[in-house]
Amino acid sequence: MEENNFDLKMRSMLESGQEEVPAGLWSAIESRLPAASSTVKAPVIWWRWACGATAIAAAVALTLIFAFRNDATPSVDIENVGAPVLAEVTEEENAALEEATAEIAPVTATKAIAAADKDVKAETVIVPETVVVPEAVEDEAVSEQVSEKTDPEKDWLAAYETEDFNENGTELKEKKEFDRHVKLAAYGDATSNTNPTSGSGNAAMMKKPTTPTITSIEETGESTYGIPVAAGVGIKIPVANRVSIGTGINWSMMTRNFSGQYNQVDEDGNVTSQASYSSIRNTQHYLGVPVNVYYSIINKDFVDFYAYAGGSANKCLTNRYTMHGLDGNINYKSPDTGWQFSTGAGIGVEFIVAKRFGFYIDPSVNYWFGTKNSANNLRTRQPFMMGLEMGMRIRL
Amino acid sequence: MNETYNHKLIESCKDGDRKAQKAIYDLLAPKMFSVCLRYCGDRQSAEDMLQDGFVSMFSKMDSYKGAGSFEGWARKIFVNTCLMYLRKNDVLKQSDDIEEARKLTSDVPTQMEDIGYKELMKMVMELPPGFRTVFNMYAIEGYSHKEIADELGITETTSRTQLSRARTWLQNKIKEKTDGRK
Numbered sequence: 389m390e391e392n393n394f395d396l397k398m399r400s401m402l403e404s405g406q407e408e409v410p411a412g413l414w415s416a417i418e419s420r421l422p423a424a425s426s427t428v429k430a431p432v433i434w435w436r437w438a439c440g441a442t443a444i445a446a447a448v449a450l451t452l453i454f455a456f457r458n459d460a461t462p463s464v465d466i467e468n469v470g471a472p473v474l475a476e477v478t479e480e481e482n483a484a485l486e487e488a489t490a491e492i493a494p495v496t497a498t499k500a501i502a503a504a505d506k507d508v509k510a511e512t513v514i515v516p517e518t519v520v521v522p523e524a525v526e527d528e529a530v531s532e533q534v535s536e537k538t539d540p541e542k543d544w545l546a547a548y549e550t551e552d553f554n555e556n557g558t559e560l561k562e563k564k565e566f567d568r569h570v571k572l573a574a575y576g577d578a579t580s581n582t583n584p585t586s587g588s589g590n591a592a593m594m595k596k597p598t599t600p601t602i603t604s605i606e607e608t609g610e611s612t613y614g615i616p617v618a619a620g621v622g623i624k625i626p627v628a629n630r631v632s633i634g635t636g637i638n639w640s641m642m643t644r645n646f647s648g649q650y651n652q653v654d655e656d657g658n659v660t661s662q663a664s665y666s667s668i669r670n671t672q673h674y675l676g677v678p679v680n681v682y683y684s685i686i687n688k689d690f691v692d693f694y695a696y697a698g699g700s701a702n703k704c705l706t707n708r709y710t711m712h713g714l715d716g717n718i719n720y721k722s723p724d725t726g727w728q729f730s731t732g733a734g735i736g737v738e739f740i741v742a743k744r745f746g747f748y749i750d751p752s753v754n755y756w757f758g759t760k761n762s763a764n765n766l767r768t769r770q771p772f773m774m775g776l777e778m779g780m781r782i783r784l
Numbered sequence: 785m786n787e788t789y790n791h792k793l794i795e796s797c798k799d800g801d802r803k804a805q806k807a808i809y810d811l812l813a814p815k816m817f818s819v820c821l822r823y824c825g826d827r828q829s830a831e832d833m834l835q836d837g838f839v840s841m842f843s844k845m846d847s848y849k850g851a852g853s854f855e856g857w858a859r860k861i862f863v864n865t866c867l868m869y870l871r872k873n874d875v876l877k878q879s880d881d882i883e884e885a886r887k888l889t890s891d892v893p894t895q896m897e898d899i900g901y902k903e904l905m906k907m908v909m910e911l912p913p914g915f916r917t918v919f920n921m922y923a924i925e926g927y928s929h930k931e932i933a934d935e936l937g938i939t940e941t942t943s944r945t946q947l948s949r950a951r952t953w954l955q956n957k958i959k960e961k962t963d964g965r966k
Binding site for chain 2: 391394395397398399401402403404405406407408409410413414416417418420421422608609610647649659661662663664666667
């Protein structure tokens, strides 16, 4: 009882005690504090810019696609059939035309029309504009003109020049062959980072350290995550019309900072030292193999717009911790170097700026899975992430 | 939550507002310096711990959710910072504690009211490190012997023994002081 009274008296006198703080201490503390909120806001700004760039790229791609759509519609070089202009005619006009021309050149006119119509809708009939004069069919001059335009030899030439027929005059099965080039790619990738501020880090914050059995890092504060970055090379192989498979190899780096304790344990399991650090930097390097299936939605000579889905397997090569102490830096290499896997999907656009060369941008959404001995990082803390891959492709 | 540490001030501090951090520092520093002095025993180490403690506290501000007293939450950070420093420097394994204890008697002082805070603080700082740490944790912070044992890597029996000897040591010092005044 007396002991308790003694303790209480001591506590009452000492617990709320105050001491005069040495001058200049705040300056020393201030110099060790991070810049206000910069680590949280920067990634948000970065991601906003990335979204903006993606939206602009998509808008430019779609504008180009639709702006050039009419030019891509096949037409007949009328010079080769003797008339300067082609025009679409209505069904009634077409009927009148057929009636008018039936007696003059029944076979050749039809062939010329059919040849020119290879890549347009079946119901659209393209004929020389000057022929649409039903009342003038008796006119000799017009008859000659029509006859000239439907000359079989010239019709074949016209069709040949539109590439609908081969040299022997045989109609090709498909006018436009889909892009079947194997492509090599080099790219960089960055991932969204929202710097989560709640979760396991909090729970560990005031946890009393347990006696360590191996040399280890014990986290006592929350982590601030850096933006994951990656770079790699790959190959994209067409396997069917519109469908390609892409794979390759990439390197990625994950970083984070946190406060914690470094426990050193010798071979006999004895703790040789324990030291706390307000800033421990963890850097992890991964080697990954992605596999994706691409489906080309719109493919033009200058742009390729596609969707893709797939996954990747990533092996942690190194998992290093750096402690910044007053007596220099201490480096610790963790044995936690497990695998991490992801699955994801996205859309992409490639701008083909030269015959065999293009730039692309691939935004994506990914989900990350860890294994038992996966190192802690942003992928394990925030498995659902957005990615932005940008690079160039060379056609072989 | 203590009104002094109002919600707005803490939230600003979480956002990294330097003025808010300075305001919190001004409020806490004298009390936390006292805590550091009690654990470290010398002013230089206590200053270092005060610095480390504030850096650690500001970096963990987001984990304070307002559930309990802000000052109590902050105090735990400073106590942990001091304990880590003591462990790191093997201060707790110094062997002179036992020898010091053998010289002690167990007279219980009755004139504690005559002793002021500064004199008492000086006595606590003069305690051998092992005694001082266990005494601070048990008598002032309210840790149990099991918690102390886990925290310091000692047995509960050792913790009890250290506490008992710390009390005896302090009681003798107080008695000497009060007897000297008579």
